[in-house]
Amino acid sequence: xxxxxxxxxxxxxxxxxxKGIYEENLRIIGKKKGALLRQRTFxxxxxxxxxxxxxIVVLAxxxxxxxxxxxxxxxxxxTVMRPLPSSAELPNPSDFKAFITNADVSVSRTFGLxxxxxxxxxxxxxxxxxxRGKMGTAEKDIALDIAKRLKSRLDKYGRFHVVMTxxxxxxxxxxxxxxxxxxxxxxxxxxxxxxYLPSKPINIIETYYFGPSADSKTQELAEQENAGxxxxxxxxxxxxxxxxxxxxxxxxxxxxxxxQKNLFVNMEKExxxxxxxxxxxxxxxxxxxxxxxxxxxxxxxxSNRQEEKQLNTEAHxxxxxxxxxxxILDYINKGEAGYGADRYAEKR
Amino acid sequence: xxxxxxxxxxxxxFVGIDLGTSRSSISAGNGKREWIESFVGWPKDFIALQVVGxxxxxxxxxxxxxxxxxxxRPLEHGVIKEGISRNDEAVKEIIRHLIELAGPASGQxxxxxxGVPADTLKVNKLAIRKAVTEFVHSLMVVTEPFAVAYxxxxxxxxxxxxxxxxxxxxxxxHGSIPSEEDQKTVLTAGDYIDEQLFSYLSEKYPNSKFNxxxxxxxxxxxxxxxxxxxxxxxxxxxxxxPVMHDIKNEIRRACESILPALAETxxxxxARFDPxxxxxxxxxxxxxxxxxxxxxxxxxxxxxxxxxxxCKVSCVEDPLFAGSDGALKLAQDMPSKYWEPL
Ligand SMILES: Nc1ncnc2c1ncn2[C@@H]1O[C@H](COP(=O)(O)OP(=O)(O)O)[C@@H](O)[C@H]1O
Ligand SMILES: [Mg+2]
Ligand SMILES: [Zn+2]
Numbered sequence: 258x259x260x261x262x263x264x265x266x267x268x269x270x271x272x273x274x275x276k277g278i279y280e281e282n283l284r285i286i287g288k289k290k291g292a293l294l295r296q297r298t299f300x301x302x303x304x305x306x307x308x309x310x311x312x313i314v315v316l317a318x319x320x321x322x323x324x325x326x327x328x329x330x331x332x333x334x335x336t337v338m339r340p341l342p343s344s345a346e347l348p349n350p351s352d353f354k355a356f357i358t359n360a361d362v363s364v365s366r367t368f369g370l371x372x373x374x375x376x377x378x379x380x381x382x383x384x385x386x387x388x389r390g391k392m393g394t395a396e397k398d399i400a401l402d403i404a405k406r407l408k409s410r411l412d413k414y415g416r417f418h419v420v421m422t423x424x425x426x427x428x429x430x431x432x433x434x435x436x437x438x439x440x441x442x443x444x445x446x447x448x449x450x451x452x453y454l455p456s457k458p459i460n461i462i463e464t465y466y467f468g469p470s471a472d473s474k475t476q477e478l479a480e481q482e483n484a485g486x487x488x489x490x491x492x493x494x495x496x497x498x499x500x501x502x503x504x505x506x507x508x509x510x511x512x513x514x515x516x517q518k519n520l521f522v523n524m525e526k527e528x529x530x531x532x533x534x535x536x537x538x539x540x541x542x543x544x545x546x547x548x549x550x551x552x553x554x555x556x557x558x559x560s561n562r563q564e565e566k567q568l569n570t571e572a573h574x575x576x577x578x579x580x581x582x583x584x585i586l587d588y589i590n591k592g593e594a595g596y597g598a599d600r601y602a603e604k605r
Numbered sequence: 606x607x608x609x610x611x612x613x614x615x616x617x618x619f620v621g622i623d624l625g626t627s628r629s630s631i632s633a634g635n636g637k638r639e640w641i642e643s644f645v646g647w648p649k650d651f652i653a654l655q656v657v658g659x660x661x662x663x664x665x666x667x668x669x670x671x672x673x674x675x676x677x678r679p680l681e682h683g684v685i686k687e688g689i690s691r692n693d694e695a696v697k698e699i700i701r702h703l704i705e706l707a708g709p710a711s712g713q714x715x716x717x718x719x720g721v722p723a724d725t726l727k728v729n730k731l732a733i734r735k736a737v738t739e740f741v742h743s744l745m746v747v748t749e750p751f752a753v754a755y756x757x758x759x760x761x762x763x764x765x766x767x768x769x770x771x772x773x774x775x776x777x778x779h780g781s782i783p784s785e786e787d788q789k790t791v792l793t794a795g796d797y798i799d800e801q802l803f804s805y806l807s808e809k810y811p812n813s814k815f816n817x818x819x820x821x822x823x824x825x826x827x828x829x830x831x832x833x834x835x836x837x838x839x840x841x842x843x844x845x846x847p848v849m850h851d852i853k854n855e856i857r858r859a860c861e862s863i864l865p866a867l868a869e870t871x872x873x874x875x876a877r878f879d880p881x882x883x884x885x886x887x888x889x890x891x892x893x894x895x896x897x898x899x900x901x902x903x904x905x906x907x908x909x910x911x912x913x914x915x916c917k918v919s920c921v922e923d924p925l926f927a928g929s930d931g932a933l934k935l936a937q938d939m940p941s942k943y944w945e946p947l
Contacts, residue, residue, distance in 0.1 A: 277782030282746060436651060
C-alpha cells in the first residue's frame with residue numbers, strides 16, 4: 258500500500274531527525290557534559306581566565322589554589338579589587354522578603370531597650386534645597402546644621418552609634434537614604450525637615466511617623482517630601498497596608514510624641530506664633546528604611562519670618578537640636594525604665 | 606521504537622518550551638498549556654519590593670509595575686547577551702516559572718525540549734543549556750521554527766517562517782535535521798513593525814501622547830497589509846483628552862515594511878535547492894509566530910513568490926502554542942535512551 262510505504266519512510270525520517278537532535282545536543286555540550294555543566298556560571302571565556310589564573314598560581318609554586326584567591330581579582334597596581342558583581346552580590350531580594358515577613362521585628366527595641374545605632378537624616382541636600390524662606394534660607398542647610406548638632410549631642414553619651422545619612426551638602430535620593438538606614442541597621446531613625454506654609458504667618462511644629470493619611474494637606478506634604486523618589490502616593494497604599502500588619506508602628510508613634518512634645522514646649526517659649534500640630538501619620542518614603550521607630554520631624558517653619566530670622570542664629574538651631582535630643586532620650590529612657598506593654602494601650 | 610517510548614511511566618513529565626523573544630509558552634504531557642510574556646522584572650530597591658510585594662515578576666504584571674522594577678527582556682534580539690545585566694538570570698526565571706505553571710507532580714522527572722530563536726542556538730548554545738539545567742532532569746535544545754515544523758509533521762520539503770517579535774526565523778526541512786544553512790534569522794519582525802509604526806505616528810500626530818506599548822496594541826488589533834475595507838481609528842490622548850485618530854495608512858505602511866525582507870529571504874533560501882525540490886518546498890510554506898496573524902500577509906507572500914512558479918503558503922492554527930506543542934511532540938517521540946540525565 259502506498260500509505261504504508263510512506264508511513265514507513267516517514268518513520269525512518271523521523272528516527273533520523275530525533276537521532277540528529279540528540280547528537281547535536283551532545284555536540285553543544287562538548288560530549289563531556291558532566292564536567293562542563295556543573296560549572297554553572299562560567300562562560301567559556303571566564304572559565305579560560307580562571308584556568309589561567311589557576312595555572313599561574315600553581316606555577317608560582319604555591320599550594321594557594323583555594324577559592325578565596327580565585328574570587329578576587331588582582332589589579333596591576335597590586336590592590337585587591339572586589340570581584341565583579343555576581344548574582345550573589347546583587348541586592349538579595351530574599352533579604353528584603355525576610356524583612357517584610359518578619360512579623361516580630363525587634364520586640365526588644367520596641368521600648369528603646371536595645372537602641373544602639375541612631376540614624377539622623379538631614380532632609381534634602383545638593384540640588385534639592387527643600388523649601389526656602391523669603392530671606393533665602395534653605396531647608397537643606399538648616400536641616401543639616403541641626404542634624405550635626407544633634408549628632409554631637411548624642412555622641413557625648415558614648416553609648417550610641419550615631420550615623421548621618423549625609424554630612425555634607427550632597428544630593429541623596431530617598432531610596433539611597435532608605436538603603437543607608439538598612440545597611441547601618443539603624444535602631445532609631447529621625448529625619449529632620451522644615452515646614453513651609455505660605456498662607457499663614459504661623460510657625461507649625463509637627464512630627465510624623467509612617468502610615469496612611471486621609472488629610473489632603475498631609476498628602477501634599479508627603480508628595481513634596483517624597484519628590485526625590487520615583488514613587489507616587491498611590492503606590493503606598495499597599496505598602497501601608499502591609500506594614501500596618503507587620504510592623505509595630507506604635508513604637509514610631511511613641512517616639513514621635515516624645516519628640517513633638519519636647520520641640521513644642523520649648524518652641525512655644527521662644528516664638529509666640531508656634532502651633533502644635535501634633536503627631537501625624539504620612540507615607541514618607543524615607544521612613545521605610547529603619548525598622549522602627551522612625552519619624553520625620555518638621556522642626557520649624559521657614560515661611561514664618563521671625564522663625565526664619567531665628568533659624569539663622571546658632572543658638573536657635575542648637576536649641577532645636579537639644580529638643581530633638583530630649584525627645585529621643587525621653588523615648589529611650591521610658592523604655593528602659595521598664596514601662597511595660599501597657600504603653601501599647603491607646604492612651605492619647 | 607518511538608511508539609513504545611512515548612508511553613512512559615508517569616515518573617517523567619515531558620514538556621515542550623518555546624522560549625520566545627516576546628512570549629514564551631509551555632506545553633506539557635499532563636495537558637497543561639501556559640504562556641507568559643518574556644519579561645522579567647526585579648524590584649529596583651527595598652521600597653520597590655514593598656510596592657510590588659514579590660521578588661520577581663513576569664510578563665504583563667512586570668510591565669504594569671515597570672517603574673518599580675529592573676525589567677529585562679533577555680532574548681530581545683534573539684540572542685542572550687551573556688554576562689550583561691541580568692539576562693542569564695532572567696532566562697532562568699522564565700524557565701522556572703513556566704515549569705511551575707505546568708505543575709509537575711512532586712517527584713516527577715522533567716524531560717524538556719526547548720525551542721529558541723535560531724540565532725540564540727548559534728551563539729548561546731551553552732548559555733541556554735545552563736539556564737535550563739537547574740530545573741529539568743534531561744534536556745534538548747532545538748531551534749524554534751524546527752520545533753514548529755516537527756509538530757506539524759513538516760519533515761520533508763517544507764519551509765517554516767516563524768515571525769516573532771525580535772526575529773523572524775526561517776527553516777527549510779528536507780528530511781533531516783536542518784543545518785545552519787537551512788536556517789536564517791532576520792530582525793525585521795514584530796518589534797520592527799512597532800518601531801516603524803511609532804515613528805510614523807509621531808510624525809503624523811506630534812501632539813498626541815502614545816507609547817511603545819499602546820502602539821503595539823494598535824498593531825495587534827488592526828494589523829494588515831495590502832488593503833482592508835475597515836476604517837482604523839483609535840483613541841489617543843491629546844492634552845489629556847482622548848481624541849480619535851485615523852491610523853489606517855500608518856498601520857499598513859508599518860506592517861508592509863517587513864514584506865521585502867520576508868519575500869527576499871524566502872526566495873533566496875529556496876533558490877539554493879534543485880528546481881525539483883524548489884517546487885515542492887514552495888508548495889509547503891507555513892507561517893508561524895505572532896506575525897502570521899497580520900491580515901493579508903499569507904496572500905501577499907504567496908503572490909510575491911508566484912513570480913517563480915506555483916506556490917502555497919498557509920498559517921499555523923495556534924501561533925502562540927505551535928512552537929511549544931511541536932517541542933512537546935519531539936520530547937514525547939524521543940527514544941528514552943537519548944534522555945541522558947544531566
Ligand atoms: N494580530 C497580530 N498582528 C500583528 N502582530 C501580532 C499580532 N499578534 C501578535 N503580534 C506580534 O507578534 C509578536 C510576538 O510573536 P511571538 O511568536 O510570540 O514572538 P516570539 O516568539 O519572538 O516571542 C509581537 O511582536 C506581537 O506584537
Ligand atoms: Mg516564537
Ligand atoms: Zn523637607
